[in-house]
Amino acid sequence: MSLISVRDLAVVRGGLRVIEGLDFDIPAGQALVLRGPNGAGKTTLLRTLAGLQPAVAGEIICPPESIAYAGHADGLKPALTVAENLSFWSAVFGGPGSGPALSAMNLTELAARPAHTLSAGQKRRLGLARLMVTGRAVWLLDEPTVSLDTASVALFADMLRAHLASGGAALIATHIDLGLAEISTLDLTAYRAQPGRKPARPAGFNEAFA
């Protein structure tokens, strides 16, 4: 039983197809890491899966309202405190309270600080803590470890491991090794769109995720 499946998906950026013929399944408890050079379409793919832009071909199969997206921007309001930012998203998504999320990303001591006084890494930690309060099963993460130090990356890996252990799934565009056994890797280079011809699909690919 996979939480999110993609069949023969093609996505566009700026009117041009960047990825074609993409197939994958992510079962509950598993994470898939997207690899590929700059411009391979990692962000475009994540935005398409999040529903922010339509797919031009193929289908995305996942339960409704199961996706939480975290892009390059953290969606924080500088004038609100850390706790207010989190409880806002918790209320919008109707998810669990913000206490566990604060402690998971080591933000409890910063809870009363306005978000504009945080450092870049602290902001990112708050942005990642937001994923926990959404209560959604599938996390789509775009370069989640940017500006995080080693300790914070470990915190994030722990949070991700707990999410997967509780039956969640994740699709992550990152170049960092998170050191999790539940992670498989997908290289997007093989699916790069080529005008005029259908790209060959590597055989036996789906078995890797069965």
Next chain:
Amino acid sequence: MRALLWRDLRLAVRAGGGFGLSLAFFLIVCTLVPFGVGAGGGQLSRIAPGILWVGALLACLLSLDRIFALDHEDGSLDLLATAPLPLEGVVAIKALAHWLVTGLPLVVFSPLLGVLLHLPDAAQIWLVLSLLIGTPALSMLGAFGAAITVGLRRGGLLMSLLVLPLYVPTLIFGAEMVRRGAIGLDVTTPLVFLAGITLATLALVPFAAAAALRVNLR
């Protein structure tokens, strides 16, 4: 929904939120006009309805680009679009928050400025009523303009060009209502038109604005 409204109101009153900016602009315009026009000869009381309405309209326009631009910059708009709220509801709530922060203070302070502009006493009630009925349409139409221009840098001028023509009917009937009230005529016709425009705007524009947002988020 309520959380979004609270957040927007809280952001507006905190530092740099822009609360009071529109009101200050409205006060300045309406205080400067008597100096420019001169207080004598009943001129001022004749043009007062128009000045008050134009002032309210420009004050409203001043803060429109904040409705979606800030949320777009910091990524919250992407997250709101993936949240379990309908985007139409997000538009309506953000327009409501804009009205509470800019429109409502104008309504409350308008009688004071009416006095300053020699608006006849009989027209005061109609001034307040017309602004109360008309300004929600200004905020909602403004949210539409802001939704169309959300991805553009320096989109303020384009937004003004898009939104100002849409404001004209509200301006005409709003100012006409006050003018008729000032000279003791029946205000029913402009009142009904003004209310009709506002209700139609509130009913239809959230859908148009949400569609524009979806296109701009791609």
